[in-house]
Amino acid sequence: MSAPTPAGGTGLRGRVGGYAGLLLVVLLVAIPLYWILISSLKERPDIYTVPVSWFPDPVTGANYSTVGTGVAFTDYLRNSVVITATLTVVQVALGVLSAFALAFLRFPGRTAVLLFVIGSLMVPNQITVISNYALVAQLGWRNTFAGIIVPLAGVAFGTFLMRNHFLSLPREIIEAAEMDAAGPLRMLWRVVLPMSWPTLIAFTLITIVNEWNQYLWPLLIADDASVAPLPVGLAQLQDTQGLTNWGPVLAGTVLTMLPILVIFLALQRHMIKGLTAGAVKG
Amino acid sequence: MRRPAPRRRGTLLAVAFLLPNLVLLGVFTYRPLLDNIRLSFTDWNISSPTATYIGFANYVEWFTSSASHAVLWNTAVFTAAAVIGSMALGLALALLLDRPLFGRNAVRSLVFAPFVVAGAAVGVAFQFVFDPxxxxxxxxxxxxxxxAPAFYQDPEWALFMVTATYVWKNLGYTFVIYLAALQGRRAELDEAAEIDAASAWTKFRRVTWPQLRPATFFLLITVLLNSFQVFDIIDTMTRGGPLGNGTTTMVYQVYQETFVNQRAGFGATVATVMFLILLVVTLLQVRVMERGQER
Incomplete structure (x- = not known):
């Protein structure tokens, strides 16, 4: 086993073992991704063959045009963009303002408020859906963007992440800004945020990924393609086409994954920084 | 004085900054949590305006029915396998990719990539990956x-399938946390161990592993919380089946009872029990961690 040989293995044997491990990892992660991608580019008979074929023959974009025209995929895509963009703007704004108040303003009950925010991290969305669904239905918000967006708009993780970052900023600069009697909003805008871009980007990216991938809540609230986002639309496509017609379903899967993968590959360093912020210091 | 005292001003401003967020968390996170408790004592169809109080009947039913025992068992197996599997593999990968190997940056990205894509998309695609x-x-x-085993007919293999899919998707998370911890560890200690000519395993156990404890603890809590709540992969791969509840976990049972079987009161009971389990497990972990730090 090459796994439990930390840092060691500088010798030839260690290095061979290391590369063998690397290869294994690549195969395990990349093969399914590769296979999903090529299958989405296959003609129908080519998908249903035994043994499986490793190259599409011929390569076809037909599944993608089916998805683009036949079902309401462009609608799902638009809805995903609307939901994700709105939630990201709202959550980042609320998170920054909350974190600023918790880090820099003095007011009674600050600790209690912090606990209130952190405590909500422990309540999974999945168990709040019953009562929230009833409330949204009562408000007449079923099958609306408001019904999907508003209940997801509160921010706990981001508030906590930004607060911890704000507290790590050099005190002298903050105090100097306070002395200057710069108003709090000016201080946030001119002093605090310019020193916080990496964490803010991490927070934004994590929010985009989370909201783009939301499934259960929009599944419950959306009835049709007028508001349903991509993951929900994809599951609907699987219901109607799966098993008998995997081509378009897999094309839809690729289209759902692609935007987020592109963003991730461009900005992964920032995102990883945000995810690891709480973990390493302990 | 024209301007309010700084302290008052601070309070007013804090209220303005915090209130929207606190209201949202209050209304959509804490209110339903409490409402679940009320609803768990009722017989209620979610689309009906009235819920009938039935005392502890839902709890009695949940704790005595064999279906619930199966669900509890599925949840325990899935959660334990997901936590242990993704943490052990994530650690192994982090140790591997912490070494100066050619191409490791590309492999790091590759391993992390599945973590950012939608669970529903992974579930849909993997239904085909596991096609018999x-x-x-x-x-x-x-x-x-x-x-190939009967992944879609045999409940045990079905549970294995959704767990493996979940681990595949979420491995990237445990991996990056462990990798960050490894990179932040103290190199002197490693070097000292090297001079001592300690074996690789001893070095890992005595030097590296203790330094990874904060990361391990953090992962234990977050991965447990996350894997306890998995819905998308199960819904898209198996719908909680085969044979009724082959891969039904507690979260899936909440959904199914409330929105499919129209028994929202019973769903709320399952949700309440689930939250209590989460609460106890998290508090226990924090306790254990505090003990560890005292020593």
Missing amino acids: TFGLVQDLLARVGVA
Whole structure:
């Protein structure tokens, strides 16, 4: 086993073992991704063959045009963009303002408020859906963007992440800004945020990924393609086409994954920084 | 004084900054949590305006029915396997990719990539990956002369399938946390161990592993919380089946009872029990961690 040989293995044997491990990892992660991608580019008979074929023959974009025209995929895509963009703007704004108040303003009950925010991290969305669904239905918000967006708009993780970052900023600069009697909003805008871009980007990216991938809540609230986002639309496509017609379903899967993968590959360093912020210091 | 005292001003401003967020968390996170408790004592169809109080009947039913025991068992198996599997593999990968190997940056990105894509998309795609006749897994198994197990008929294999899919998708998370912890550890200690000519295993156990404890603890809590709540992969791969509840976990049972079987009161009971389990497990972990730090 090459796994439990930390840092060691500088010798030839260690290095061979290391590369063998690397290869294994690549195969395990990349093969399914590769296979999903090529299958989405296959003609129908080519998908249903035994043994499986490793190259599409011929390569076809037909599944993608089916998805683009036949079902309401462009609608799902638009809805995903609307939901994700709105939630990201709202959550980042609320998170920054909350974190600023918790880090820099003095007011009674600050600790209690912090606990209130952190405590909500422990309540999974999945168990709040019953009562929230009833409330949204009562408000007449079923099958609306408001019904999907508003209940997801509160921010706990981001508030906590930004607060911890704000507290790590050099005190002298903050105090100097306070002395200057710069108003709090000016201080946030001119002093605090310019020193916080990496964490803010991490927070934004994590929010985009989370909201783009939301499934259960929009599944419950959306009835049709007028508001349903991509993951929900994809599951609907699987219901109607799966098993008998995997081509378009897999094309839809690729289209759902692609935007987020592109963003991730461009900005992964920032995102990883945000995810690891709480973990390493302990 | 024209301007309010700084302290008052601070309070007013704090209220303005915090209130929207606190209201949202209050209304959509804490209110339903409490409302679940009320609803758990009722017989209620979610689309009906009235819920009938029935005392502890839902709890009695949940704790005595054999279906619930199966669900509890599925949840425990799935959660334990997901936590142990993704943490052990994530650690192994982090140790591997912490070494100066050619191409490791590309492999790091590759391992992390599945973590950012939608669980529903992974579930849909992997339903095909595990397809019994045309899927990737059966093909690879056939090449080594093994017949594919009945992933969609045999409940145990179905549970294995959704767990493996979940671990595949979330491995990237445990991996990056462990990798960050490894990179932040103290190199002097490693070097000292090297001079001592300690074996690789001893070095890992005595030097590296203790330094990874904060990361391990953090992962234990977050991965447990996350895997306890998995819905998308199960819904898209198996719908909680086969044979009724082959892969039904507590979260899936909440959904199914509330929105499919129209028994929202019973769903709320399951949700309440689930939250209590989460609460106890998290508090226990924090306790254990505090003990560890005192020593």
